[in-house]
Amino acid sequence: METEGSRSESGRGESGRNRVNLPPVALVRNTGFLMSKVSQLAREGFERALEPMGLQARHYGVLVVLVGEGPHAQRDLGEKLAIDRTTMVGLVDELEGLGLVERRRDPEDRRRYDLALTDAGKRTISEAEAVATRVQDAVLGPLDNAERRLLHEMLTSVLRNLDDDARFWEASR
Secondary structure: OOOOOOEOOOOEEOOOOEOOOOOOHHHHOOHHHHHHHHHHHHHHHHHHHHHHHOOOHHHHHHHHHHHHHOOEEHHHHHHHOOOOHHHHHHHHHHHHHOOOEEEEEEOOEEEEEEEEEOHHHHHHHHHHHHHHHHHHHHHOOOOOHHHHHHHHHHHHHHHHHHHHOHHHHHHOO
16 A cells, blocks of 8 residues: 555656555445446556557457457447447457458348458457456456455356346436
């Protein structure tokens, strides 16, 4: 934890590492706020780690689904990832520009494009998955393997519940 005077002018602690200040106690009591803060910091770290590869976290999501599930219709993939059509078009344009994904016109429906990884995309996602593991290990560093599995199970349960629970959607209005 950062103490008074342990931060240099560069914004880093004496060890040279970035420091995270805990939010005020009133916020730390709120589990939702803590989940949001951990998510924010993890995403920032992941984005920084992907940057040398020319990727962003949103690129990673598309590539992971394509490597794990194979080619997808662009529209279906956007729906699966909850990405609106306009954003998805731009995202695929970026991935295509990087040579990682190619659009293939569906022979049965000329209005539809299927997305597939290129060989470069397959190599890149392999590297990006190693980066994701490294960042995840850093974020979850204080937890042992059993705690990591439990956290994963609990977050999965919460996410499933939010997807199905009309009370959540009512409360969020």
